[in-house]
Amino acid sequence: MTVDAVLFDLDDTLCEYRRPAGDVLSAAFERVGVEPWFPIETFYDRFEEFARPGDDIRDLRRRSFAAFAEEAGLDEGVGRAVAEAFEAERDQSNVRFLPGAREAVQTAAERYRVGLVTNGDPWMQSQKLAGLGIGDRFETIVHGGHDAAYKPDPEPFYTALDELGVDAGRAVHVGNSLSADVTGAHNAGLRSVWLDGDASIDPDPVPDHRVESMHDVAEEPWH
Missing domain, CATH: 3.40.50.1000 (HAD superfamily/HAD-like)
Incomplete structure (x- = not known):
C-alpha cells in the first residue's frame, strides 16, 4: 500500500494530561464545598448525551454537571459551580x-x-x-x-x-x-x-x- x-x-x-481528571474533579468539589456525587467516568460515559456541534468544552461541562446535580436532587447551580471550579483547576497546556x-x-x-x-x-x-x-x-x-x-x-x-x-x-x-x-x-x-x-x-x-x-x-x- x-x-x-x-x-x-x-x-x-x-x-x-499530567494531572488526572479525577483529581481535578475532586479538587473542584472541594473548592465548592460539596461532597462528591459523581465520578469523572460519568462525564465521559455520557459525553455524547450532552455534546452539541460547535460546543465549547466549558459550556458542555456546565450543562452536564448541572444535569448530574439535578438527578442527584441538588440545585443545578451547584453543578455549574463545580464545572466552573473544574475549569479553574484544569491547566489545558499541562x-x-x-x-x-x-x-x-x-x-x-x-x-x-x-x-x-x-x-x-x-x-x-x-x-x-x-x-x-x-x-x-x-x-x-x-x-x-x-x-x-x-x-x-x-x-x-x-x-x-x-x-x-x-x-x-x-x-x-x-x-x-x-x-x-x-x-x-x-x-x-x-x-x-x-x-x-x-x-x-x-x-x-x-x-x-x-x-x-x-x-x-x-x-x-x-x-
Missing part, C-alpha cells in the same frame, strides 16, 4: 507526550503529508498543542464537532484529506479509540492504526494495524 498522508488523533494517542508520540509525529512529518483530526474544541486543543510544542507539525488540524461533525462521522477525515490533497485510499489514521478513530477511519475509506491500550481486547471493529505504543507507529506498520 502506498501512503501519502498520516492523520493523528490527539487525546490519549499523542498526549495525556500535558505530556505518550511514549514514542513525539518521534512518531517527527517521522511522519519528514515522510508524509500530516494532519490532526481530533474531537475537541479549538480553545482546548490548541492549548494542548502549545504545551507539546508541535502545533506547527500539522499541515491541517480538524476539530470534530466544530470544523466538521464529530468522529466517527467521515466528514472530519474528508475535510483533512481535502486540505492535504490526498485520496482516502492513500492515507492512514492513528488513534486510540475503536469507536471514534478506527470506525471513523473506515467510514471515510482510510486504513486504521489502533493504539492498543489493552492487549486482551478483541477489537470491534478490527483495525488494519494494531500497535502497542507510538514507538511502533514511527516504524510505519502500514508498510
Whole structure:
C-alpha cells in the first residue's frame, strides 16, 4: 500500500494530561464545598448525551454537571459551580507526550503529508498543542464537532484529506479509540492504526494495524 498522508488523533494517542481528571474533579468539589456525587467516568460515559456541534468544552461541562446535580436532587447551580471550579483547576497546556508520540509525529512529518483530526474544541486543543510544542507539525488540524461533525462521522477525515490533497485510499489514521478513530477511519475509506491500550481486547471493529505504543507507529506498520 502506498501512503501519502498520516492523520493523528490527539487525546490519549499523542498526549495525556499530567494531572488526572479525577483529581481535578475532586479538587473542584472541594473548592465548592460539596461532597462528591459523581465520578469523572460519568462525564465521559455520557459525553455524547450532552455534546452539541460547535460546543465549547466549558459550556458542555456546565450543562452536564448541572444535569448530574439535578438527578442527584441538588440545585443545578451547584453543578455549574463545580464545572466552573473544574475549569479553574484544569491547566489545558499541562500535558505530556505518550511514549514514542513525539518521534512518531517527527517521522511522519519528514515522510508524509500530516494532519490532526481530533474531537475537541479549538480553545482546548490548541492549548494542548502549545504545551507539546508541535502545533506547527500539522499541515491541517480538524476539530470534530466544530470544523466538521464529530468522529466517527467521515466528514472530519474528508475535510483533512481535502486540505492535504490526498485520496482516502492513500492515507492512514492513528488513534486510540475503536469507536471514534478506527470506525471513523473506515467510514471515510482510510486504513486504521489502533493504539492498543489493552492487549486482551478483541477489537470491534478490527483495525488494519494494531500497535502497542507510538514507538511502533514511527516504524510505519502500514508498510
